[in-house]
Amino acid sequence: MKDTFKHKGLRQQLVNVVKAKGITDENVLNAIGKIPRHLFMDSGFLDHAYQDKAFPIAADQTISQPYTVAFQSELLKIKKGDKVLEIGTGSGYQTAVLCELGAKVYSVERQQELFKKTSNFLPKLGYRAKKLVFGDGYKGLIDEAPFDSIIVTAGAPFVPKPLLSQLKVGGRLVIPVGGDVQVMTLFVRKGSKEFEQHEFGEFRFVPLLEDKN
Template sequence: MKDTFKHKGLRQQLVNIIEAKGIKDPKVLKAIGKIPRHLFMDSSFLDHAYQDKAFPIAADQTISQPYTVAFQTELLKIKPGDKILEIGTGSGYQTAVLCELGAKVYSIERQNELFKKTSKFLPKLGYRAKKLVFGDGYLGLEEEAPFDGIIVTAGAPYVPKPLLSQLKIGGRLVIPVGDDIQVMTMFTRKGPKEYEQEEFGEFRFVPLLGDKN
């Protein structure tokens, strides 16, 4: 599968669309303009790859809407070298965006099929996460903590405590919280036990899977 001038043109249109919706960070826009999203999708959805929409991937999961990916990434305010934990590797598209921003990326995926597929696929495009883990994102990744940022890419029914405690002081957790509809929520760690909480409107994600589902 190739990345052609046609794909590049469609990507620029997508960048224009998400910019018009309010994404401002030039580095985030540049990453969306560079990453060949069509290569992260199943062939039946290729024609739709540069629409600003979520689409199905394997294991009944989705590749997130580009606007949502950009919105969450912008909130993290990533600097090159930042240590970022992603919960929900999925297709690897968000992982690639984090790599483009110069982050050291750790990512956890709970579906083995996606974990295996994406672990093979990302290096082929030159995206080398520090660690891709098959596991349960509710637990975070204690052995690699603390993190400058943690991004959760599935709807969490509640805020898992390990994710808060695995932030550096000054670190940010960006997490959509809620059942059917989620509120994009950011926690900034201000001290060992102090967190500032901010909310950024409603979004819709597939659920963060727990022990029983």
């Protein structure tokens, strides 16, 4: 669990790369610069931890590309104390970014192996989500709704209706929608049945898994 000066230097380089790609939110850039991404990866990939790339983690999942994490985080426009639902805890890296931004994070993970690993690991780094849940992301987290914002960190073939319904009015849902390639989509809730939709280009995510039980 070491975080050395070398790691910090590499992180600063990563911040510069992400900035050069168009991320301007200082809070998001600070979070990327602060979180020891190498600790979220298997040791075999340590040399690659601060490249702007996605890498494999357990259970056939990936740790998202830092630019993608920053891009989604910036779209959420998080204010300190916001209640945020994350669908797909994964390695916990995005969860840590949300915590750094001052959000109260509720996160749902479908893979038991990842859920156990990340639930143990995040608190060791000092990142305490309000709630980490093993469950079906398509259903959201009705018991804790409504949320100021919702982020989906896996490719969804369609937009799950429960997620839209669990947003506060004024709330933001950021979700990659599509098959092999997804379009990053932002929904802003304008009223009980009214949503504004914006699209932000193509990304590639692992698929959002549905609970088949």
